[in-house]
């Protein structure tokens with residue numbers, strides 16, 4: 053896996069936060085917009101067309117953001133995404149044609165478009181800058197509970213917080229977003245990517261049938277009502293490989309978003325030497341039948 057191609061976008065946002073002297077979470081993207089005299093306006097709830105838009109009138113800019121999900125975290129993310137288009141070099145020219153015009157966005161970490169992906173990463177860095185987010189992670193505990201605590205602290209959506217969490221966590225953790233039996237996307241922490249015998253869950257791959265997430269997604273009301281479960285699972289079920297190790301699997305419905313968030317953590321691998329000893333022990337105790 054190559055280095056993260058969009059890391060510079062969240063770093064650019066972190067520099068802006070630092071430069072504005074913001075020293076505590078949550079970061080209010082409207083305050084940052086105000087400092088640049090950008091007008092920020094809520095779109096009517098009925099307007100479900102896009103997550104947000106950046107409007108340009110010569111040298112003046114305005115941001116409108118969607119409110120139909122009625123989720124403050126999603127709204128902050130949408131505003132921060134538009135700020136990404138405003139601040140990132142080359143974006144305004146690329147996403148708005150001419151001196152007057154507008155750009156419509158679909159924020160949310162699932163875009164193949166370079167500018168949308170950069171704006172999403174900018175938003176994550178702006179609302180959860182590492183110099184403030186790292187210490188918060190250390191205090192947050194683990195699993196879904198940690199992500200919920202961080203989302204409350206940062207006023208960000210569970211989904212965006214979960215993704216940022218895997219980018220910053222020191223422990224082996226993964227988050228999976230699914231709909232029904234299908235995996236929409238998956239993010240793993242560096243520590244998990246570096247484990248031997250771990251396969252990437254590929255986009256559009258099925259949710260493994262013998263997991264709590266699969267059972268959870270069989271009941272649509274679980275997703276709609278934001279039901280929350282803390283279960284256990286097996287490393288092998290999710291990632292293949294040879295290790296049959298019990299792990300924690302927390303699952304929560306994302307409500308109007310229509311998807312499910314799964315957090316896999318508590319992945320305590322035996323250290324490689326111990327594992328080797330154990331394998332040798334098993335071998336030495338396995339009877340061999342020779343003819």
Ligand SMILES: [Zn+2]
Nearest residue numbers: 157158168171
């Ligand atoms: Zn956009």
